[in-house]
Amino acid sequence: MRDISLTSPIPLHHISIRDSFWSPYLALIRDVVVPYQWEALNDRIAGTEPSHAMKNYKIVAGLEQGDFYGMVFQDSDVAKWLEAASYLLALAPDAELETIADDVIAIIAKAQQADGYLNTYFTLKEPAGRWTNLAECHELYCAGHLIEAAVAYHDATGKSRILDVACRLADCIDETFGSEDGKIKGYDGHQEIELALVKLYRATGNDRYLRLAKFFLDERGRQPHFYDIEYALRDGRTHFPMLRMAKDKSYSQAHVPIREQQSAEGHAVRAVYMCTGMAAVAAETGDAELLAACRKLWESMVTRRMYITGALGSMAYGEAFSLDYDLPGDTAYAETCASIGLIFFAGRMLQIEARGEYADVLERALYNTVIGGMSRDGKHFFYVNPLEVWPEAIGKNANYDHVKIQRQPWFGCACCPPNIARLLASLGSYIYTHNDDCLYAHLYIGGEASVKLSGHDIRVIQRSEFPWEGSTRIEFQMEQPTTFTLALRIPGWAEKADVFINGIPYLLDDTETVDGYASIRREWNTGDSVQLVLPMSIKQMKGNPLIRDTAGKVALQRGPIVYCLEEADNGGQLHQLYIPENSSGFSSHHPELLDGISMIEMPALRLNGDQWGNQLYSARVKEQLERTTARFIPYYAWANRGIGEMRVWVNQQRIYPEEAMR
């Protein structure tokens, strides 16, 4: 097997974040989110749907009495919490948190069955039903999350107990699934085990886990179809009757073998988790065909099926992709988890090939949908992230039944909150990747990192004004002068990039900037600094003309931040606002507003409908457009000031003189 990874991330215990934008998030994750979610998992949050997730484990472990409660995948909420806690422990010691985590691990270990099997739903509810409904019941998905948590905890603490549990579970799975006679030639309806097994392979060096990951990927979508076979074997028993999971193969990306898939289809979270697993296996095995399949699905997702906020999933039914260029803002599903998975996929691809498009998408999803998915109090979450909301219509037009207009304290299906926690807790690992003599800077987030380059320990100190201002400074400290390459990402949204080395302008030549990265190779001395200055202009973004929902509209973007209009700043009826094509707004920072945001004000026009009276349609009412100022806030900060309208795509007024058609 050949490793085609170009670069590796810097482990979390070699990274710290000190950044005016991100440090508050990290503090929130540590001080509020992870403790709050621990309470939620133990059913101690009043007025929310109970989780019962810890209780399920305790019942199986024989520590409590009771019945299973929750979704078939309830176990995964505990695993994702443990993974988030592990990342916090990697960042900084926390004896209290580690004690809680060790207790959780002890309970999980007690809940593991003698043969390594571990799943509270099947153990309590369907002990005879193990491995009979892979299409619907998330057994391997839950196992994957446990494995991810185990690897993270082992990395963070060096303790092996949960890694042992994970290995015994993985061994149980390996004994059950595979191409050999007597094994099940199947795979989970919700991908996750694949990417997790690659992590376990990396943590243990046991290549059975890598082979098993590849088996699950390659088995997917083959004929005769496994989901038909198991459906017949269980006499058509169905767990989620509304969704036709076993029948609608594209729902779980099992409609054709993964290497033949031409477009991102079905449930968006499954798709991005699958792609992450594919990229991980391709990186470890050097499988060029698999990498090509990753690139194909990436292109489908991000060039034809992604919202400007980095959100995925155009419809509620199936929480799924629909078709190319179908990106309605109001009925969008745009699940927080799908954007998190998109970051996993982008991050994994970035390790294989340093192309700016991966980091651009990663940044887009991170600064918009992902942080928009959580309130600044750390206790309220969006599952669905629409780009346009008309609160009056919620509850009246059933097409919006999936939309919440305020972040919720918890969910019956609570996949998103712990996913935000584990992503943000591990944010440091997305800032850089490196190989032997090159450091890639992908995200401009302040803090410190330690990395070995050209055989020497290099300390990398970043000070960033992102995302509000465009200047970032990276300083190196080292014992002795060292030659290596610094590859600075030049974001796709930046019209130009000014670089200063030790304060002196440095002209990038064309050969230095490839695929969105400016590579500066030289002998660096301790104290050397590189400053990158990017223009933070306000952009009227347009959607590809094949998108129906964005026709005649613009969205404002400044740096990585996508903006929106809210009723709180602009009154209602936001569809009556028009942004003239030649309007140039200005940005101003408001430290007191929404925990500190830059707001954009832009001259605009508002349609005055006063003359319409009771008429519904008319050719006679003369349109009256009045001058006004449209006030935009970052999309991620919406819905923090009560209930109101919101929209990202705003009508544009094109310049068009009367004589143009003559």
Add this chain to the structure above:
Amino acid sequence: MRDISLTSPIPLHHISIRDSFWSPYLALIRDVVVPYQWEALNDRIAGTEPSHAMKNYKIVAGLEQGDFYGMVFQDSDVAKWLEAASYLLALAPDAELETIADDVIAIIAKAQQADGYLNTYFTLKEPAGRWTNLAECHELYCAGHLIEAAVAYHDATGKSRILDVACRLADCIDETFGSEDGKIKGYDGHQEIELALVKLYRATGNDRYLRLAKFFLDERGRQPHFYDIEYALRDGRTHFPMLRMAKDKSYSQAHVPIREQQSAEGHAVRAVYMCTGMAAVAAETGDAELLAACRKLWESMVTRRMYITGALGSMAYGEAFSLDYDLPGDTAYAETCASIGLIFFAGRMLQIEARGEYADVLERALYNTVIGGMSRDGKHFFYVNPLEVWPEAIGKNANYDHVKIQRQPWFGCACCPPNIARLLASLGSYIYTHNDDCLYAHLYIGGEASVKLSGHDIRVIQRSEFPWEGSTRIEFQMEQPTTFTLALRIPGWAEKADVFINGIPYLLDDTETVDGYASIRREWNTGDSVQLVLPMSIKQMKGNPLIRDTAGKVALQRGPIVYCLEEADNGGQLHQLYIPENSSGFSSHHPELLDGISMIEMPALRLNGDQWGNQLYSARVKEQLERTTARFIPYYAWANRGIGEMRVWVNQQRIYPEEAMR
């Protein structure tokens, strides 16, 4: 009881239609639609969902063996067919059709139970379940349709057998329902019996039927709620589990008593049938409060919840109204039956008060949604009539699952096809209404009518160029000079109206034109003619600024006809077309196209997306607008030339010079 009706319609046997636009429809109904639907009701149309409706009756009548099949309201399809056949027989004798109808009537009569009860579903499937699930099971709805058919057949032929059946059924219902002790204080989930009982009262003079109609209306929505009571009595047994019919009271307009309802809510067809019944009872009883309730619901529907095509129902869930100004074109439900029911309601209101708004809406629904609901071959039908279709998305985005992009040969729920048949067969009765000395001309449709005015028989001959040209000529023939008023409707879409009497311009003064009708009172002699000439300008219609879906868009209308763009004439990606605000198109008639239509051609702009390549969002691509000609066809004629995109609301390019914001 005081009759507050101002006018009455002219009975169908005193009307004939001879009109270049409408005669082909009448011929189609007689020669194709009614025979075709007879075959459908007898399950002789290959390749379509079986109806089984006649077979159900035959089984109950003891003429055949078998089980019930179909919807709980399958009986109503036969009744609506019989009603349509009756109108054809009123227009012209047809021995063959009358024989078939008599045979049907004999079967229905045999299927009637000893106590007058008549419903094949309950008789065959739930004999003990009679009157136990009014909320869901359409027993009184089916009875209402049978009564309507019976009155129509009796009117047409003078034969009383089916009227006797209807009276026995109505008597059975009257013995079962009412405010007296021991009777059920309930009402049907789908309104229809109310309007039918008023027709039966008019046909028989038996005012028990009128009182029963009023009882059903006034009982609706009272507390304690009948649907909760009967739900408990049947232990929560539910017929349509997906729809919460018994729980969601507004679905069937039973959320509050009808006189307190402020807005049109729930299932659109039920709402318009209810309003028709309310208007009928108000007209017969002089109940001013009830009439005020009709006006309130009318205003809600037509000034805030109606599509420009005269369609109702903004969402598929519940086939229902949603909220004010929520009128999405692509996800519209816009059921053909709802527009037919809107015509019933408008026609009934027009008899009470001659206000142009009723006729304007009636005309809008008729010329656009209703005739659009049937193909020109008379054998294919739309149930759902969207205003925007993107065929590629159908089957891929589940929000369009209710949309068909081609008219269908039949439906499992086949309410719409026979509804079109009965409406168009009775079209003549909507042209005029009259009282003792005034003739109202509501629709400009050529043909002849006989009517008694000021005590004399007047023959009214109309020759109309509608809807393609704006000239209509009405000539009177009579034995002796007679003084009466001719009230000509001046459509709301007409900027002006030129009137000529015997070829000489006649100046309407302000006092003569009231509420959309120009009243000309004089002594008329035989041969006198009145010509009305209306400008048929092409209008760029705008939607009320509170409608989100029409913001920045226009729809073309010429006369009563609403136009659309089709891919067949314009290529795909119709959202890339812009109609400049100052663009003036021209209309030309094409006798060979789509059975003869006037097409509109208009200078337009098309966005050229060639420079976009693989980019999904960009601030850098310079927009290129190219001149083109947009070609519009009447909305009703869409989807007759293969599968393609269609849209009614087209982007408008507003005039806006570069210096405007300075």
